[in-house]
Amino acid sequence: MSLYQTKFFFTSREDGNLAFHVNDDKNSVINNHKHLAKKHNYDFNKLVHMKQIHSDIVHIVDKDNNFNNPPECDALITDKKNIPLMVMVADCSPLLFYDEIRGVIAAVHAGRQGAFKNIVKNVLDVFVKNYASDIKNIKVHIGASICQNCYEVGSEIDAEAKELGFDYAVKIIDDFFYLDVNKIILKQLSDYGVLDENIKLLDECSSCNDKNYYSYRRDGQTGRFAGVIILN
Numbered sequence: 001m002s003l004y005q006t007k008f009f010f011t012s013r014e015d016g017n018l019a020f021h022v023n024d025d026k027n028s029v030i031n032n033h034k035h036l037a038k039k040h041n042y043d044f045n046k047l048v049h050m051k052q053i054h055s056d057i058v059h060i061v062d063k064d065n066n067f068n069n070p071p072e073c074d075a076l077i078t079d080k081k082n083i084p085l086m087v088m089v090a091d092c093s094p095l096l097f098y099d100e101i102r103g104v105i106a107a108v109h110a111g112r113q114g115a116f117k118n119i120v121k122n123v124l125d126v127f128v129k130n131y132a133s134d135i136k137n138i139k140v141h142i143g144a145s146i147c148q149n150c151y152e153v154g155s156e157i158d159a160e161a162k163e164l165g166f167d168y169a170v171k172i173i174d175d176f177f178y179l180d181v182n183k184i185i186l187k188q189l190s191d192y193g194v195l196d197e198n199i200k201l202l203d204e205c206s207s208c209n210d211k212n213y214y215s216y217r218r219d220g221q222t223g224r225f226a227g228v229i230i231l232n
Contacts, residue, residue, distance in 0.1 A: 004103035008096045008229040009040060010143040010202065012212045017223025018049075019088050024223060033067070042084045042230055048076055049086040049226075052109045056117035058126050061085070074114055075123050077106040079131060084230045090214040091146040091206050093182055094227035097123060099133045105229045112157070115181050116164055120188040135193040140200070143227045144213050147205035148180035151217065 016032035017024050037044035048065045051072040059065075059073035061083060076085045077097075085107035087094045092111030098104070106123050108114075127133040148171065158177040161170050169183040182201060189199055206213040206225075214222045 004100045005232040006098045006100060006105055006229060007040070007232060008098070008105075008141060008227070010094065010227045011036065011225045013214060013223075013225065014212075015039075015225070017214070018086070018226050019224035022221065022223055036228075037084075040228070042228075043082065046082065047084040047086055047228075048078075049088060050074065050076060050107075050109065052088065054109075054111060054113040056114065056119040056122050058106075058119070058122045060126065060130065074110070074119055075106060075108040077104065077123065077126050077130075078231070079104045081231050084228050086226050086228045088224035088226045089143070089145065089206070090216040090222055090224050091151075093145040093185055094143040095120070095123075095185070096141045096143075096227050096229040097127070097138060098229060098231075099127060099131070099138045101137045102127075102131050102133045103231060104131045104133060105231045107227060107229055110181070110185055112153075112179060112181055115184040115188070116160065116166070118188055120185055121192060124189075124192045124194070136195055136198075138194055139198040140189060140194060141227075142182065142185065142199070142201045144202050144204040144206045144209070144225075145182060146207045146215065146217055148178050148183075150205055150207035151179050151181070153177050153179045 049070045055074050057073040058075040059071040061078040087107040087109045095108035097106040169180045207215040207218045
């Protein structure tokens with residue numbers, strides 16, 4: 001039986017660009033955030049997003065974090081109510097974690113580098129060690145991200161993947177290498193003990209679907225869509 005309630009959602013191009021670092025007009029980005037907060041009924045000023053750096057750093061949200069003071073990391077976690085957590089992406093995988101028994105949520109940015117560094121393990125370590133979560137109670141939703149067919153990588157990435165034991169996530173077609181980041185993430189979740197039935201993957205490609213999603217690989221300079229989770 002759940003003791004807490006969570007609300008989560010993923011945005012699309014319809015909600016506008018939510019990132020400040022992509023040369024968009026600052027006031028336009030702020031207005032997009034305000035519209036999103038009104039649409040989903042949360043306090044815009046309390047939202048915590050990240051200065052994402054493709055790391056494996058997990059930040060426990062504290063009183064100093066708010067919309068205007070984002071921490072430098074690639075995962076946010078909290079047990080505080082009514083603090084929306086946001087991860088922004090444009091091909092990387094947006095992961096939303098929650099444990100409604102212990103009342104803990106996390107928003108995670110996991111692209112190739114995050115997957116290779118196993119940021120998933122670091123996040124789950126914090127759930128278990130800091131919040132006494134039972135791994136079997138943790139649920140994970142993965143939003144739209146780039147599919148393997150759209151994610152061509154160089155031979156050096158293929159070599160790194162093999163060195164890390166991720167051969168299973170690379171396919172070779174006519175001497176070109178294609179990486180499946182979500183395949184790595186799903187295995188890392190499963191290896192840690194997250195139940196298969198507690199993992200939901202939105203099987204939509206950000207690069208293929210130009211109508212709904214921003215894609216850095218497809219467009220270069222572009223906006224960011226997001227995943228948001230709130231503990232009520």
